[in-house]
Structure formats: C-alpha cells, structure tokens
Amino acid sequence: MALVGNLKDLKLANIVQLNCMERNEAVFIVETRKVTGKIYFSEGNIAHATCGATEGDEAVYQILAIKEGPFRVENNVAPPKRSINVPWSNLLMEGLRMIDEAMEAKGEAVGKFTKDIKNVNGVQAVLITSKQGEIMTEENVSSGKRTAAAMAFITRKIEKIGRASKSGVFKFGIVAGKNDKKAIAKWGDDTITLSIDAKASVEILEQSVEKVDSYIHRGGGGQ
Amino acid sequence: MKDKLEEINSINGVKTSFVFFNDGEVVFDKLPSGFDPDNCMEIAKDVVQVSAMFDRLATPLSEFDFKYDTGRVIVFPNSNFNLIVLCLPTVSISMLRLTVNVALADLENDKKFQKRIQKIETSRRSFLVKSNMDAETWALAEIVN
Numbered sequence: 433m434a435l436v437g438n439l440k441d442l443k444l445a446n447i448v449q450l451n452c453m454e455r456n457e458a459v460f461i462v463e464t465r466k467v468t469g470k471i472y473f474s475e476g477n478i479a480h481a482t483c484g485a486t487e488g489d490e491a492v493y494q495i496l497a498i499k500e501g502p503f504r505v506e507n508n509v510a511p512p513k514r515s516i517n518v519p520w521s522n523l524l525m526e527g528l529r530m531i532d533e534a535m536e537a538k539g540e541a542v543g544k545f546t547k548d549i550k551n552v553n554g555v556q557a558v559l560i561t562s563k564q565g566e567i568m569t570e571e572n573v574s575s576g577k578r579t580a581a582a583m584a585f586i587t588r589k590i591e592k593i594g595r596a597s598k599s600g601v602f603k604f605g606i607v608a609g610k611n612d613k614k615a616i617a618k619w620g621d622d623t624i625t626l627s628i629d630a631k632a633s634v635e636i637l638e639q640s641v642e643k644v645d646s647y648i649h650r651g652g653g654g655q
Numbered sequence: 656m657k658d659k660l661e662e663i664n665s666i667n668g669v670k671t672s673f674v675f676f677n678d679g680e681v682v683f684d685k686l687p688s689g690f691d692p693d694n695c696m697e698i699a700k701d702v703v704q705v706s707a708m709f710d711r712l713a714t715p716l717s718e719f720d721f722k723y724d725t726g727r728v729i730v731f732p733n734s735n736f737n738l739i740v741l742c743l744p745t746v747s748i749s750m751l752r753l754t755v756n757v758a759l760a761d762l763e764n765d766k767k768f769q770k771r772i773q774k775i776e777t778s779r780r781s782f783l784v785k786s787n788m789d790a791e792t793w794a795l796a797e798i799v800n
Contacts (some may be wrong), residue, residue: 458661490684502708511702535756548792558689564791564795565795571684577798578712578799579712579799580800581795581796581799582708582709582711582712582795582799585708585792585795585796585799586705586709587705588795589701589702589704589705589708589792590705590721592701593698593701593702593705593721593728594721594723594726594728596694596697596698596701597694597698597726597741598689598690598725598726599721599723599726599727599728599741600723600724600725600726601723601724602721602722602723603722603723603724604722604724605720605721605722606717606719606720607718607719607720608707608716608717608718608719608720609709609714609715609716609717610715610717612714614714623702638722
C-alpha cells in the first residue's frame, strides 16, 4: 500500500532516511501547484530524481526545499535511469545546508528591504508575514500577531480569487479604506503589507516591490 | 441593474462585472466564454470574506484592486452588496471608476434595487465560517477572531 501524506506534516528527510535504510525500491512523488518532484530509491540509496525539468542532485535539493504539498510513496517501482551517485546522507546534508543558507539570505534581504521601503514617502507601517501567518518583520504595526494572521488569510483569498477569475498569479494589490490604504504584494510564499497614507505614490511602491527579489539575488540594495 | 452592468462591461478591457448580495444572490449581465455562474459564486464568497476580514481589523474598505499577471480584479464593496469587475491588466481605470461611480449613484436612486437591499439581513461576517474554507485558512481566521 502506498504511503500518502503532506510534506507540511512529514519531513522529506525522514522519508528519505526510512526508504534508504530499509533498502526499499520505491518512488516518492510530491505535487505542488508549480512542480512535480520524484525521488527514486534503490539498493539503499537515491538512484534518480526529477523536479520539473531538472534531474539528478539538483532535483533532490529543489524537492527538499518544498515545504508543503501532497505526496505519495509507491513501492516496487524501479528507477528509469541512474542520475545520482552520491550517498543519500551526503545529499541530505548538502540540501539542508543550502536551505539554511537560503533562509539566512532571505532574513537579511527582509531586513534590507524593510529598511528601504519604510523610507519611501507615505509608508507608515511595514509587515512581512509567512503563508502560515508568522511575522517575519514588523515596523509600526499594531496588534502584530492578529494583523499577520489576517494578512495571511487575505493573501490566500486573493490568490484564490485570481485562480477562479482566470487572472493568473497575484502581483500587487491596493485596498482602500476611508482613512488609509494598504498595499499588498507577494514575496515568494510570503506577503508584504504596507500601510500607506495619501502622500504615497502607488506606482513607486509597485515598482519597489517588483524589485524585491533582487534583495536576495544581489545581496540587497534593490533600489 | 443589468443595464448598469452592461455599461461597465462595454468599457475596453473589462471582461465582465457582477453584483453579489450578502444573501448569496449573484446578478450578472453576461459572462465571458468558459466562465460560469459557479465561478462568480466562488469569487464573490472570497471577496466578501476579504471584506469581512478587513472589517474585523476595523478598516472597512471602499475599494480594492488586485493585479495579477494576466488580469485585474476590482471590487467596490458596500454594506449589503459588492460590485465586482474582472478586467485585463490594460483596462482604463479612470474610465472604469467614472462609469462605476455613475452606476452606483444610479443604484442609490433605484427604488427596486434599494427595496431588494433592505430585505437582506445577512452580514458579511456570516461568510467567515468554518464550512466556507479549508482547515489552514480557518486556523488563521480563528486567530483574528
């Protein structure tokens, strides 16, 4: 019987360890909205992996970075080819090291982006939250935990509206209240929320958040 | 009301528009091909939940504008109904706002429409219930409660 679950509940590292130690001949398959990842186990090691168009070691690293998504492990499936010759424990250690580095880079980038964006004319408050509603950074935000959960909720709904209306991937939003406005944007899986006043230029803010990825790729200074 | 929606739909870059009441009724003039009333219901419920969540944060909204890579969704929320416009990214926003403002003003003076609204007792909050969302989204809603 196939093992099924979700990566948010069971870590891939544990699944890899179990299948390699038990010398299972099996395939692990995870499917997200963006990509399908497959890891083939054979003779106590990882024999082959694919993630979208990528294969080999790099595919394993990409699959290790997937935080959530439904998966299944099908037993008695032989690898179609051998693309990996590194011991499974080395692959896991390298993959987890890369994830730690990426998280550290994201943390630094969040700090630099927040510092820059709060200096933009009209920006009153900055909040960056994870998909699960955890606060990554907050500046001048009242009721932070509650607001963070609300913004994570709202972002999920905005993305759902985009899918139902066949509008594609959410980029940037403005919600206008009677006295203030909020600008909302995605940064990977995270949400950026800016409270802005009448002095803020929506065009400048939109351009600023469009460049947000450059804070990671270039080590900051996306302006 | 459908004639107002027809005017909005005639603006260059507008795919469709519809009105959603808090009791669940959707009113539309015509829908684009491949788009059915169930899509409208899905969108409408999520839009009302977004409005309700902002109500909880004590920041009631007068407009929201979500930009996507191939489309744009603009919503004009009122206490008992929402006017939702689905557009292309290239829509003329100034023309749209002008037409919507005229349509909303006309609806204010439309006795039949006002009578319809007065009958509605359901609030936006009633859409923020567990049965309307998945477990993870509900967990977030509970924190805000």
